Amino acid sequence: MIKNKKAKWTVRTLLLVGTLISLYFVPWLLVKAWILPLPDTIQEQAEEVIDHGFDGMIVYIDQAGKPPQYYTAGWHNRDSKIPAKPQALFKIASISKLYDAVAVTKLVKDGRLSLDKTIADYLPELVGRIENAENITLKLMIQHRSGIPNFTDAPNFWAAPTQSYEESLALILDKPANFEPGEDYEYCNTNYLLINKIMDDALGYSNFQFIQEEILSPLHLNSTFGSLSEVNIDNVMSGYHVDHPHDLKADEHGMLATAEDVGTFLRALNDGSLFKPGEQEIYASIYKFEHSGWVPGYQSFAKYHKDIDAVIVEFYNTTDSKLYNWNLSEIINNRIYKILKKQK
Structure with missing residues (x-):
């Protein structure tokens, strides 16, 4: 005192x-x-984002009792002066981990995978190449508690990203663990690189085909894709990185989706309609119900706000090396939530 x-x-x-x-x-x-004073509308907030230096933004809102809401500002393509489009495809980056975790959940419920089996069980060729392979379970990998080094942390990774499982894995083989399995938490893309390989091996075909059959098709998500090779690139929102002169939309970085498709998926994930009996309990024990994503040129956020029963998806098509834009995005996301809550 x-x-x-x-x-x-x-x-x-x-x-x-x-x-x-x-x-x-x-x-x-x-x-x-x-x-800055909070604007009265989300559209005003989106336009303010452009004043902060972003090239373009898409916002999608699914709030209970209201029709879907779409907001855009800035450019779909800066060079061609094409305005941002609410139904543009966007690289959702690590938001895809939610889809992976749901796919694992369904395979576990079907008995085709076990959360308690290890890397040694599923990928025995990695014993001796990944430290603690005998003790790192599938569950620990899903939860980022494996201690495996993150391959995207390799020096200059984003200047020349790897293009295959083998190239990515080679960046961390024979490296010491960052911590003992289960003893800490560290976000790690290597975990999901290995999880995707384990799913492919268990299925005998691409795990994205399984995601299409078990997740996307039942929810009628016809604007979610596994790679750029599946889409008309003109439908992809351009991506820009500060001090990089070129549009980054032609770079391959995995899943693409519209903001509406991501929002529909997230609603189903949170209300449980995505799951068959017994699956929701498994999922809740292994992973979270919201996510964000980052690759050069693309920042994405998907979150369910229980207090206002609303799913909010925000896409920003401008990144920077120091992550100022990431921190700025989180401020803007909070302001959008506050505006929506004030309007309720």
């Missing part, structure tokens, strides 16, 4: 100095985005 005015004044001074020091090291663009 502070017992005198002088002590109180000292504490307040220290807090003020600490705040000023912290603000000094925070880019002023982030501070500006945080302190």
Whole structure:
């Protein structure tokens, strides 16, 4: 307890100095985005995003009792001056891990996979090449608690990304573990590289075909695809990276979808309609119900807000190496939620 005015004044001074020091090291663009008055509408907020330096944005909202809401701002293609399109395809990056986790859940329920089996069981050729392979279970990989090094953390990875399972795996083979299995958490794309391989082997065909049959088709998600090779590239929103001169949409980075398709999937994931009997309990024990994604040129966010019964999906088509745009996106996402909550 502070017992005198002088002590109180000292504490307040220290807090003020600490705040000023912290603000000094925070880019002023982030501070500006945080302190600006909240707009009355989501459309105004989307247009404000362009003023912050993003080239384009798509927002999709599925709120109970209301028709779907779509908002866009900026460019679908900056060079051709094509405005952003609500139904554009977008590289959803790590949001795809939600689909992978659902696919694993369904295979576990069917008895084709076991959460307790290890890398040694499923990929015995990696024993001695991945540390602790005998103790890293499928469940630990899903939950990012394996300790395996992350292949996308390899030096200059994004300047020349790998194009195959073998190339990606080679970046971490024979590397020491970051921690003992189950002892810590570290987000790691290698986990899902291996999970996809395990699913392919168990199925005898591409796990994305299984995702199409068991997830996409039942939900009528006809605008979700496994790769660029499956789509008309003109339908893909352009992606830009600060200080990089070229459009990045032709770079292959896995799944693409419209914001509406992602929103429909996320609603079904959270309300349980995606699952057959017994599956929802398995899923809830292994993974989360929201996700974000990042690859050069593309930032994506998908979240269900229980208090307003709304799914919100935000796509931003501009990234940067220092992740200022990522932090800025999270500020904007929170402002969109606040506007929607205020309107409710």
